[in-house]
Amino acid sequence: AQTVTQSQPEMSVQEAETVTLSCTYDTSESNYYLFWYKQPPSRQMILVIRQEAYKQQNATENRFSVNFQKAAKSFSLKISDSQLGDTAMYFCAFMPSISNFGNEKLTFGTGTRLTIIP
Amino acid sequence: GAVVSQHPSWVICKSGTSVKIECRSLDFQATTMFWYRQFPKQSLMLMATSNEGSKATYEQGVEKDKFLINHASLTLSTLTVTSAHPEDSSFYICSAPDRVQMNTEAFFGQGTRLTVV
Numbered sequence: 001a002q003t004v005t006q007s008q009p010e011m012s013v014q015e016a017e018t019v020t021l022s023c024t025y026d027t028s029e030s031n032y033y034l035f036w037y038k039q040p041p042s043r044q045m046i047l048v049i050r051q052e053a054y055k056q057q058n059a060t061e062n063r064f065s066v067n068f069q070k071a072a073k074s075f076s077l078k079i080s081d082s083q084l085g086d087t088a089m090y091f092c093a094f095m096p097s098i099s100n101f102g103n104e105k106l107t108f109g110t111g112t113r114l115t116i117i118p
Numbered sequence: 119g120a121v122v123s124q125h126p127s128w129v130i131c132k133s134g135t136s137v138k139i140e141c142r143s144l145d146f147q148a149t150t151m152f153w154y155r156q157f158p159k160q161s162l163m164l165m166a167t168s169n170e171g172s173k174a175t176y177e178q179g180v181e182k183d184k185f186l187i188n189h190a191s192l193t194l195s196t197l198t199v200t201s202a203h204p205e206d207s208s209f210y211i212c213s214a215p216d217r218v219q220m221n222t223e224a225f226f227g228q229g230t231r232l233t234v235v
Contacts, residue, residue, distance in 0.1 A: 043209065045162075045226035091161060095224075104215045105152050106224060108161045 002027045002094045006109035013082055014117050020067075021077045021112045023092030029053075031097035034068065035106070036077045039089040048090070051075065079114075087116045120146045120216040124227025131202055131234055139197045139230045141212030147192040148214035152224070153185075156209040165210075168195040202234040 003026045013019040025034070036048040051059045051068050058066050063083075067076045079086055092109040121144040131137050141151055149170045154162040166187055167175040174187035184206075186198040195214075199206050209231050213224040 043156075043211075043229050045211065045213070045229075047223055050223065104150070104224060105164050105167060106162070106213075107164075110161045 002029070002032075002096070002107045004092050004094050004107050004109035006092055006112050008112045009110070010113045010115070012115040012117055015084060016081055018078060018080045019082055019114065021079075021090050021092075021114065023075045023077070023109055025073050025075065025092070025094050025109075027073070027094065027096075029096050033095040033097075034066075034075045035093040035095065036064070036066070036075075037091045037093055037108075038086075039091065039111075040085075040087070045091075049077065082116050084116050084118060087114060089113050120144075120214075120225045122148075122212065122214050122225045122227045124212055124230055126230060127228055128231040129233070131232070133203055133234055134201055136198055136200045137202055137232060139199075139210055139212075139232075141195045141197070141214070141227050143193045143214050143216075143225075146214075146216045148195070149192060149217065151189060151195040151212050151214045153187065153195075153197050154211045154213065156211060156229075158209075162211060165197075168197075170195075199232065202232070204234045207232055207234045 005024045032053045034051045038046045038048050049059050049061045049064050058068050063080045065078045089111045091111045093106040123142045125140045151168040153165045155165050156162045165180045168187045168189040170189045176182045189195040211229040212227045
């Protein structure tokens with residue numbers, strides 16, 4: 001079974017600053033996917049960024065980037081030039097390889113509540 | 119991206135009654151859907167995997183007789199909370215992968231807030 005750990009229950013940062021959210025995971029799988037999801041007050045889950053474990057290059061999506069350290073089983077999210085709209089719960093999530101359909105279930109961390117201060 | 123619609127957004131029911139929550143894939147076929155439960159200020163916990171045309175697979179500790187799942191078509195899965203009690207009050211979220219696109223993104227419904235009084 002997989003576990004995902006987010007050790008920062010809450011964080012806050014001034015608008016326009018950079019913030020890094022931590023995530024570690026444990027798995028015996030060799031192929032898998034890692035995600036960061038954002039859950040704003042509306043509670044709609046929104047995909048922020050995705051990383052394939054077999055790729056060494058860290059994923060980036062505009063202001064969002066990850067630092068993926070496979071050996072250390074670490075997957076942190078960096079938000080640059082933070083904006084008020086970034087205020088939300090952020091969940092790190094793990095998905096095993098989708099070689100078998102029906103296996104696309106996600107294991108979530110406990111979340112980090114991020115507040116961007118004007 | 120693909121759209122998953124969940125209905126209702128919120129529901130209040132009396133203890134002992136049953137409540138049905140629908141999860142629809144609007145622009146793609148979902149042979150598999152996942153049902154999660156989220157308690158206040160907590161993470162999402164997978165309850166069950168819903169498979170079109172076959173029985174759902176429940177996670178350990180989830181009562182299959184209380185949380186009935188039906189996936190009768192390629193675009194609709196339903197979760198029925200039977201004989202609901204206050205401890206069933208929670209936020210329920212469904213998700214589905216779009217396998218035609220063969221990517222790994224899970225598309226989530228808007229969630230349903232269930233309050234049992």
